[in-house]
Amino acid sequence: MVVTAKGQITIPQAIREQIGLLPECVVEFEVDGDSVRVRKARGAGRGRKLVTFLAGKATSGLSTDEILAHTRGDE
DSSP states (O other), rough: OOOOSSOOOOOOOHHHHHHOOOTOOEEEOOOOOOOTEEETTTTTOOOHHHHHHHHHHHSOOOOOHHHHHHTTTTO
C-alpha cells in the first residue's frame, strides 16, 4: 500500500465491504504507538447526515393524506 503525495491510501474493497464503508462515510483515526486504526465514525453516518439535511424541507403545507391522494391520483 502506497501513501500518495496528498496523504491518501486506498482501503481494499474486501475490507470496505466487511465493515460497511460506503462513499461519503466518515471515519476516525486512532494512533497507537506506530500503528493507526481506522474505523467508521459513530453517529456520523450518511443516513444521519441525510436526515439532518432534509429535516424541515417538506414545506408544501399539505397533510399526509393529501400528499398520498396526489401520489395515487385520487384527486
